[in-house]
Amino acid sequence: MDINKTVEILLVEDNDNDAEMALRALKKNNISNKVTRLKDGEEALDFLFCKGDYEGRNIHNLPKVILLDLKMPKVDGLEVLKAVRSNKDTEKVPIVMLTSSREERDVVEGYKLGVNSFIVKPVEFNTFMEAVKDIGIYWVLLNELP
Amino acid sequence: MSFFERISPKQIYLIAVSTLIVLIVSNQLLIHKILDEKQDDATVINLAGRQRMLGQKIAKTVYLAENGEIDLQGLKRDVEKWALVHEGLTNGNQEFGIEAIEIEEIKQLFSELEPHQVAIQESLANLSTQQDVINSIPIIQKHEASFLTKMDEIVDVFESVSNNSVQKLIWFEIGLGLFSILILGLGFSLVFKIFSKQIGVKNEELEKITSELVQAENVLEISEKIGGVVSWVFDFEKNRELYGQNLLDLYGFDSKPERITEAILKIVHPDDLEKVKRAFFKANKKRKPWKVEYRIESPTGEIKYILAIVSVIKTNHEGKIVRVIGTSQDVTESKKNEAELTSRKQKLELSLKTLQEIQEVAKIGTWEVDLQTMSAFWSDEVYRIHEVETGTPIKVEEGINFYREDYREIIQESINDAIENKSSWDEECILLTKTGKEIWVRAIGYPFFENDNLVGLRGLFMDIDERKRASQELDKANEKLQLSVEAGQLAIWIWDMKTNQLEWNDQAYEVFGVPKDFEPTFEKFSSMIHPDDLNYVVEATQRTIETDEKLDIQFRFNKGDGKEIILSGRGDVVRDEDGNPVQMIGINMDVTERNEMVENLKRQESQLRSFVEQAPAAVAMFDTEMNYVTVSNKWYEHNRIEGEDIIGRSHYEVLPQVAKRKDWVKIHKRVLSGEELSNDRDQFVRKDGSEIWISWTGIPWYNREMKIGGIILYVTDISKDVEYTEKLESEIKERTEQIRQQTENLEIVNKELEAFSYSISHDLRAPLRSINGFTDILLEDYSDQLDDEGKRLMGIVKESAVNMGQLIDDILKFSRLGKKKIQKSQIDMKKLFESVCENELKVYNEEKIELSISELPEAKGDVTLLQQVVVNLVSNALKYSSNEDKSIVNIGYEVSDTNKTIYYIKDNGVGFNMEYKDKLFGVFQRLHTKSEFEGTGVGLAIVKRIINRHGGRIWAESEVGIGSTFFFSLPNG
DSSP states (O other), X not given: OXXXXXXXXXXXXXXXXXXXXXXXXXXXXXXXXXXXXXXXXXXXXXXXXXXXXXXXXXXXXXXSEEEEESOOSSSOHHHHHHHHXXXXXXXXSOEEEEESSOOHHHHHHHHHHTOOEEXXXXXXXXXXXXXXXXXXXXXIIIOOOX | OOXXXXXXXXXXXXXXXXXXXXXXHHHHHHXXXXXXXXXXXXXXXXXXXXXXXXXXXXXXXXXXGGGTOOOHHHHHHHHHHHHHHHHHHHHOBTTTTBXXXXXXXXXXXXXXXXXXXXXXXXXXXXXXXXXXXXXXXHHHHHHHHHHHHHHHHHHHHHHHHHHHHHHHHHHHHHHHHHHHHHXXXXXXXXHHHHHHHHHHHHHHHHHHHHHHHHHHHHHHHHHHHHSSEEEEEEETTTTEEEEOHHHHHHHTOSSOOSOHHHHHHHXXXXXXXXHHHHHHHSOOTTOOOEEEEEEEEOTTOOEEEEEEEEEEXXXXXXXXXXXXXXXXXXXXXXXXXXXXXXXXXXXXXHHHHHHHHHHOXXXXXXXXXXXXXXXXXXXXXXXXXXXXXXXXXXXXXXXXXXXXHHHHHHHHHHHHHHHHHOOOEEEEEEEEOTTOOEEEEEEEEEEEEETTEEEEEEEEEEEOHHHHHHHHHHHHHHHHHHHHHHHHTEEEEEEETTTTEEEEOHHHHHHHTOOTTOOOBHHHHHHHBXXXXXXXXXXXXXXXXXXXXXXXXXXXXXXXTSOXXXXXXXXXXXXXXXXXXXXXXXXXXXXXXXXXXXHHHHHHHHHHHHHHHHOSSEEEEEETTSBEEEEOHHHHHHHTOOSOOOTTSBHHHHOHHHHHOHHHHHHHHHHHTTOOEEEEEEEEEOTTSOEEEEEEEEEEEEOTTSSEEEEEEEEEEOHHHHHHHHHHHHHHHHHHHHHHHHHHHHHHHHHHHHHHHHHHHHHTHHHHHHHHHHHHHHHHHHGGGOOHHHHHHHHHHHHHHHHHHHHHHHHHHHHHHOOOOOOOEEEOHHHHHHHHHHHHHHHSOGGGEEEEEOOOOOEEEOHHHHHHHHHHHHHHHHHHTTTSSSEEEEEEEEEOTTSEEEEEEEOOSOOOOGGGGGGTTSTTOOSSOTTTSOOOSOHHHHHHHHHHHTTOEEEEEEETTTEEEEEEEEEOO
C-alpha cells in the first residue's frame, strides 16, 4: 500500500459489514475516490501520526474528512478524536462521528472534543445511504480546509 | 459756779444711782399696782357681765311664762342670786373678793341702777303662781332695758376709769423721769432713755394685758354660752365657792349643795378620787394651769367624764393653794371616742392630746365682727391659725376669703342666717392659711345685740386640723384593721381585770367555735383550754401581767364545737398612770393548719436527710452556704474522699477542684434560687486527679419555713456509658463508611449496567444493520436473478432484522428494571469445572486439547451464577488457544491469607497486551476484532460482576503469544 497516496476520506470502522456499506454508499454518490478504510482506532492513530505500519508517511498529507466509528476495540472513536484535536498538525481535520445510537453522553463528549458532526447509523439501510451521501457532499466537495 | 459744777462726779454718780433705784422701784410698783387694779377691775367687770346675763335670763324666764313655760323655783333662785351679786357689786363683798366701790362716777351709776334692780326684785319676790309671773311682765319690761343699759355703762366707765388711773400713774412716772433728766442733765440722758423705753414697753404690756383680760372675759362668756365649758372660782381660805347653775347641771345636782367641792368629791369615781384630790389640794408652785380628767357617777349610775382645767390664783405663805379658778367640761363624748382608740395606743395618745389641746381655753381663738363699721377683731390665736401677723387689720370679707372656696358659701349662709334669724352656727371647715396650708378649723359664731339691736357677730375659732386628720386616719386604720381581722380570722379580746369582764370581736365566736349569744368570761375561756396546757397559759399570762414581757404563746384549745385546734395567743397589758394593770388586750389565731404544715415540713426534712444518707448513689445535701449537711456513703467513694469529716464544711473547701469550676459555682447559685438543673454529660476531676464522666442533677430543698434550705446534688459516674457510647459511635462511623462503600459499589454496578445497555444499543444493532443492509444490496444488485418468492423471503429477513432491533431495545429496558438476587449454597467447585469442561470440549476439537483440573476446595455461592463464570472462563481459554497447535488449559487454586480461595484457569493462547488489562472486564470491551475471535464482549463483564457480588475479585495475567491466566477469588465457605 502506498502510504503516501492522497487520501480525501478516511473511514475508520472495525465492522467490515458497516465499512462495506459505507463505501458502497459513497461510491454510489460518486465520492468514492481516494477513500481509505482503517480497521480500528489504533490503526487510525498510526496512520494519522505516521507510526507503526505507516512510519514514514507525510504527516501533512491530511484527509479532507475523517468518518470515525465511535465504538471500536482497543482505541475507540472518542480517543482518536481527542488525539487528533490535541495535535497541532491534525487539529483542523473535520471529523464526522458514526454511531449506532444517539446516546446523550457520547454526543456531549464528542462535541466537547471538537467533533464536526454526528451520523447515527440506522438499521434501515436506505436512510444510512442518504446520510453518508450528504456528509460526503458537504465535507468533501464543498468544505475546503482553512 | 453752776449747780453742776458744785457737785462732784461721785455725787452725780450717787444721785444717778439713787434716782435709778427710785425709778426701778417705782416702775415695778407701778406695774404691780396697775396689774392689781386691773385684776380687781376684771373681777368686777366679770361679775357685772354675769349680772347682766343673769338679768337677761330672769327677764327671759318671765317672758316665757306667757307661753306656759315657767320654772318658778329656778326663777326665784336666779333672783336671789341676782340680788346677792348686786349687793356685792355695790357695797363690796369679801366672798367675791370685791372691795366697796369708791369711784364716785360708778357709785352714782350704781345708785341709778338701784331702783330698777329693786323694782324687778320686788315684783318677783313673792310670786307663787304662773299668773303672778305673767302679771309682773309689764314691770319687768319697764325696768329690764334700763338695767341692762346702766350695767353696760358701768362696765364702760369702769374700764375708762381704770384706764385713766393707769394713764395718770404713767404720767407720774414720766414726770419723775423728766425730773431726773433735769437733775442729771445730758450726761444721764442715755440712762434715762433706757428707762423711758422700758416704760414704753411696760405700757404696751399693760395694754396687751388689758386686751387679754377683755378677751378672757369674752372667752369665758362665750364658752359658757355655747355650753360645755363651765367656769368657777374656789377660795379655800375663805371657804367661798363661786359658780353658776351650769356647774350644777354639769355635775347633775338638782339643788345647790352646801359645799360644792365636797359634793363633787362624793360623786367622783373612786378610782379617780386620788387624782382629783391631787389636782385640787396639792401645791403647784409653778402656777401652771392644771388639767385633770376624771369620772363622776350620777345617782342613776351614769358615768360622765369631766375635764377640769385649774389655775391657781393665790397661794399662802406656806405655798398652799388658797384660791383657784377653773373650768369644767363634760368630755364623755370624747371619752367614748377615746375608748374606741384604746387598742391602738399611739393613735389614742395623739387623739387625746388633740382633744385636750382643743379643750384648753387659751387655745381657742375668738373673733368679733362689728356690723356697723364692718370691722373685725381677731384674737392672737385666730391670727396664729390664719398664719397672719398678729394685729394686721382684717376686713370682714377678707375673713371669709380665708375659707377654702367650697366652704365660703356655707359660712356666708351661716352669717346671713345669724343676722336674719339670730341663730348661731358651728361648722367644721377647711381654711387656707396665708402660706397656703389647708387646715381644718371649727368655726362657731352667734349674733350679739345691744338694746335688742343686732350690732355684731362673735364666735370661737379652733384649730382642729390635727384631730380631724387623726380621726380621718383613724377611720382608715379602723377599716384596714377590720379587713385584716376578717381575712385572718383573728379573735381580738379585751379582758378588764377589775371587773373580770371579757369582751371580744365577732370573729372570736368563729375562732373559738361558740354561738353568738355566748357570754365570754375568763373562766369559761379557761375551761376550753386543753387541760395539759392550762397551767402554761395561766403562767404565761401571769408573767405578762407582772412583767413587761408580752404574751406570745401557742396552746391546744377545745373549740365549742368539740374540735381540738392550736391557738396562737399574743397580748399585752394596759396599765393606769401608776403602772397598775387594768386591762389585757390580745389576739388569738387558729394556727392548727400552719402547725401541721410546719410538722410536715419537719418530717419531710428528716426524711430527706435519711434518704440522702441511705441513697445507693452519690448524693449530697448542702445548706444555703454550700456547706455539707449530710452525704451518702457513695459520695465519699465517688469523690475519692477518704478519712475526712466533711459535714459542716464547705463543698468548695472539701473539693477545691469544684471551686475552680466557675460554671458549677454559678449553677449552685441558680439552684439555691429555686431552679432545678441537670447535665447528662459533664467532665469531672476527682480529688485523686482521675478524670471521669458524670451526669448530675441539682435541686433545691425546702426547710420548715418553706424557704430554700439548700441544695441536693445527685451525681452518677457515667464513664462506662460514655466509653460504650463512644465505641458505638465509632462503630456507627465504620458502618457508615461501609454503607458508603457499598453505595459506591452500587454506583459502579449502575455504571456497568449503563455501559451494558450502551453497548447493547451499539453492538447488537451492528449485525442487524448488516442483515438489513446486505439484504438491500442483494435486492439491489441481484433482483433480476430472484423470482417473486425470493424477493418475498428477502423481505422477511429485512423485516425480522428490524423487529430484532426493536426487541433489543425492549430487552435493554427490561434488564435495567431489576437485579437478580444471589442464592448461596455449598458448591463442589471441582465437579462444577468438570461438568462445564465436558460440555465445552464438545464445541472444540477434543484431540488438540490438553485439560487438567486439580483438587479444588468447596465454595459457597449461587450455583447458576458461578456456573456462568466457569463456562465463560473455560470457553475463553479454549477459544483464545484454539489457534495453537495444542491447547493447554490448567485449572487450579491458591489459598490467600485473607480467608479467600483463589481459583485460576491458565491457557497457552494468544494472550493480550497487559496495557489493556483494565478494559478486559469492561462490558462489551474487546481486545480482539470479531474477525480474529468471536465474542460479544459481555462475557468477562458478567463474570466480574458475579464474582464481585459474591465478595470476590477477578484479575488476569497475560503475555501476548504466550497465554493468559484468569484468577478469581471467593470467600471461604
